[in-house]
Amino acid sequence: MKSKLRPGEIVAIATLALLAVAAIAPGLLSTLDPLGIDPGQAFRPPSAGHWFGTDESGRDIYTRVIHGARASLIIGVVATVIGIGLALLLGVAAGIGGRGTDFALTRVSEVLFALPGLLLALVFIAIAGPGIATSTIAVGLATAPGYARIIRSQVRAIRGAPYVEAAIVLGRAPGHRLTRTILPNAIAPVFVLATLGVGQAIVWASSLSYLGLGAVPPAAEWGAMLAAGRTYIGTAWWMTVFPGIAIVLAAGAATALGRSLQNRTRQVNR
Amino acid sequence: MTDTSASILSPAVARGTPVLDVQNLRVRFGRGPQVVDGISFELTAGECLGIVGESGSGKSVTARSLIGLAGTGAHVETDHLRLGERSLVGLRPATWRGIRGRKIGFILQDALSSLDPLRPVGREIADALRLHTRLSPAARGVRVQELLTAVGMPEPHLRARQRSGELSGGLRQRALIASAIALNPPVLIADEPTTALDATVQAQVLELLAQLTASGTGLLLISHDLAVVKQLADRVAVMRAGRIVETGSTAEILEAPQHDYTRSLIAAVPTGRPRGERLSVSSSPVLPATTGALGTQTRPHEPPVAPEQHPVLDAQRLTKVFRTPDRSLMRAVDDVSLTLHPGRTLGLVGESGSGKTTVARLLLALETPDHGTVTLHGEPWSPLPESARRHRRRQMGAIYQDPSASFDPRLTVEQILTDAAGNGSGGTRQHRTRVAELLDSVGLASRTRDSRPAHLSGGQRQRVAIARALAPRPGIIICDEPVSALDVTVQAQVLDLLNDLQQEFGISYLFISHDLGVVGHMSDSLLVMRGGRIVERGDTEAVFRSPAHEYTSRLLAAAPRL
Numbered sequence: 001m002k003s004k005l006r007p008g009e010i011v012a013i014a015t016l017a018l019l020a021v022a023a024i025a026p027g028l029l030s031t032l033d034p035l036g037i038d039p040g041q042a043f044r045p046p047s048a049g050h051w052f053g054t055d056e057s058g059r060d061i062y063t064r065v066i067h068g069a070r071a072s073l074i075i076g077v078v079a080t081v082i083g084i085g086l087a088l089l090l091g092v093a094a095g096i097g098g099r100g101t102d103f104a105l106t107r108v109s110e111v112l113f114a115l116p117g118l119l120l121a122l123v124f125i126a127i128a129g130p131g132i133a134t135s136t137i138a139v140g141l142a143t144a145p146g147y148a149r150i151i152r153s154q155v156r157a158i159r160g161a162p163y164v165e166a167a168i169v170l171g172r173a174p175g176h177r178l179t180r181t182i183l184p185n186a187i188a189p190v191f192v193l194a195t196l197g198v199g200q201a202i203v204w205a206s207s208l209s210y211l212g213l214g215a216v217p218p219a220a221e222w223g224a225m226l227a228a229g230r231t232y233i234g235t236a237w238w239m240t241v242f243p244g245i246a247i248v249l250a251a252g253a254a255t256a257l258g259r260s261l262q263n264r265t266r267q268v269n270r
Numbered sequence: 271m272t273d274t275s276a277s278i279l280s281p282a283v284a285r286g287t288p289v290l291d292v293q294n295l296r297v298r299f300g301r302g303p304q305v306v307d308g309i310s311f312e313l314t315a316g317e318c319l320g321i322v323g324e325s326g327s328g329k330s331v332t333a334r335s336l337i338g339l340a341g342t343g344a345h346v347e348t349d350h351l352r353l354g355e356r357s358l359v360g361l362r363p364a365t366w367r368g369i370r371g372r373k374i375g376f377i378l379q380d381a382l383s384s385l386d387p388l389r390p391v392g393r394e395i396a397d398a399l400r401l402h403t404r405l406s407p408a409a410r411g412v413r414v415q416e417l418l419t420a421v422g423m424p425e426p427h428l429r430a431r432q433r434s435g436e437l438s439g440g441l442r443q444r445a446l447i448a449s450a451i452a453l454n455p456p457v458l459i460a461d462e463p464t465t466a467l468d469a470t471v472q473a474q475v476l477e478l479l480a481q482l483t484a485s486g487t488g489l490l491l492i493s494h495d496l497a498v499v500k501q502l503a504d505r506v507a508v509m510r511a512g513r514i515v516e517t518g519s520t521a522e523i524l525e526a527p528q529h530d531y532t533r534s535l536i537a538a539v540p541t542g543r544p545r546g547e548r549l550s551v552s553s554s555p556v557l558p559a560t561t562g563a564l565g566t567q568t569r570p571h572e573p574p575v576a577p578e579q580h581p582v583l584d585a586q587r588l589t590k591v592f593r594t595p596d597r598s599l600m601r602a603v604d605d606v607s608l609t610l611h612p613g614r615t616l617g618l619v620g621e622s623g624s625g626k627t628t629v630a631r632l633l634l635a636l637e638t639p640d641h642g643t644v645t646l647h648g649e650p651w652s653p654l655p656e657s658a659r660r661h662r663r664r665q666m667g668a669i670y671q672d673p674s675a676s677f678d679p680r681l682t683v684e685q686i687l688t689d690a691a692g693n694g695s696g697g698t699r700q701h702r703t704r705v706a707e708l709l710d711s712v713g714l715a716s717r718t719r720d721s722r723p724a725h726l727s728g729g730q731r732q733r734v735a736i737a738r739a740l741a742p743r744p745g746i747i748i749c750d751e752p753v754s755a756l757d758v759t760v761q762a763q764v765l766d767l768l769n770d771l772q773q774e775f776g777i778s779y780l781f782i783s784h785d786l787g788v789v790g791h792m793s794d795s796l797l798v799m800r801g802g803r804i805v806e807r808g809d810t811e812a813v814f815r816s817p818a819h820e821y822t823s824r825l826l827a828a829a830p831r832l
Binding site for chain 2: 161162165166168169170171172
């Protein structure tokens, strides 16, 4: 990967870096309290004092958007990690298992595929109850079948490759072949997909919060802020537009980066 | 040939008239060096000119430049390029389309990828007629049948309706030749037309090309193998690094080669060369050897261990049955017994589909035989469960036909060899010395240790594969077509290397190849396999001198030799 960064990639990386700063040290970007109420300042449009305006309780929207980055990024990354972890278990089991195991696991993931991902997440929340933790797990669960299918086919293909046979001839035990030869080769394309997946997970997590199933209203979370601003969309557009832009930027930057990673690994493989 | 096919095949040019004249052809890509650096030749009707050289010598680029398909970014310059009376300098793409197929036919090495897999071959051949003639569809069908008959296709009515994937390699190559000669072009260019084919099929295709030149076509035959070119060519041009280093009549080139490179090409042909004679001109990196006449080196071949010792590998009555996609049973290996003695080489020769590779996989215990047993060093091998076999696997190594697919694409040469050498024991330094030792014994520079095999040349890659097979210090190496993907000159070096390593370490080889010449040069004794069965076995010299089975005689007759 020696070729130069393209302008689009620079923008994506800069956006993600800014979001990372906001998530790790929001105090650097805004000194106000995201939960501080000031009823006298309610529904102020964007101005020099309040760049993104204020909400119905007079809280600074800019500060809340900055602080919301942490929740969104953590949910996005953790949900993806959960999804890929689960997918690894399922995909590898189906990939190296016998015909029966493969058949059973493939049918299960096909059933899960039949349901839209978000619906799957809703079912899980209906059982486990709303909240940030459950919505994160729910998004992770919903993305797992897609990754599992890719890992399974990768493992299947690599399992029969001549270089795995060469490892058998060298007297390698099955466990050694799996961890040293099959997995590293199977996982590389999944990492690229995961970068793409983070963007989607951020959107899904925000959607759940918007529906009131994730973060609960006073908390500074983009989806929850959208939900709160919806009531006032006719009078106070800034309450919904700025959190919305934040979601689009975060998801867009993660997706753009994932795509360019995908193209680059493809070029390297050629 | 029948009268009708003769009239079909003869182009309307009198013998001896110049049909192709190339003066000072130069090709380079982008700002790169000259890939073809000023070559000139002439071809007359009914003549065959052979261009010989190794991969990268520029022979294929030359061929492609002559039909205006040198590739994107190619700068083709020439003082003079004439096809019959017509100059081909600076033609537009549309004009080229009128010339390709009609004036120059082109036959490629890989017929499978040159024919559309989704269309019947008859339709493919008819295409040339549809584009360049005014024949009616019915007349085109008749002509396609004539062409297929002329190239010796059995049951042409049936074959014309089959797709290229349903035909065997030889029939596919015939279909391709039929499409190339459909319009009676006065010039035919064949780029490695038989390299992917079995010996007996190769002989048939060469025979067909000979008929074409006899009927007046000018043939430009391109190959890395002098033995193939010799069968057909009236004149030979030896090409190296974009230049023609030597040219002359075939007899002159073979009997009195002037250039060192021509000599090394002649020396590299293994057919009929006794065991122990060196094929490559470069000196061995492993052992000092006495230098003989003409730069080839000879060394008496002595098996390091007496043959009456116990066999290292013994297979008794192996049978393996596979279920084919249409649910019928196929005996891939049928009652095969073989014995490998310490420090000796057992050759296994057969054409594609004869079951050679399945035998290798049974011996390596990658497949379990349905009947029969394999014994390794006097102890049971094939009947054991894999867990009991695993610790003895390091006694047997393997070298595969396609080395690039047999390496983990993530690993460097050093990582591959370290992994193969050690069971995790020994420090980093010990590993580094072992890797250096291995690279040295296969004649690779130590800087290759950090490269990935994908970035090495075919010959270097096969050396890495040999180093990997050597790494666990095995007593036996199963070589499955180890040189069939290599040029003759590189093949010569690899064969010499294998022989040197056998002398040094006393390794026993099972040497599998479709090429009787190669197997004959390498083996002490020989098995000939056909349709899953061993049809002939014996001492290599004895089999070559007086083959007992009719099939062995046919293989012997088909093997190109100098």
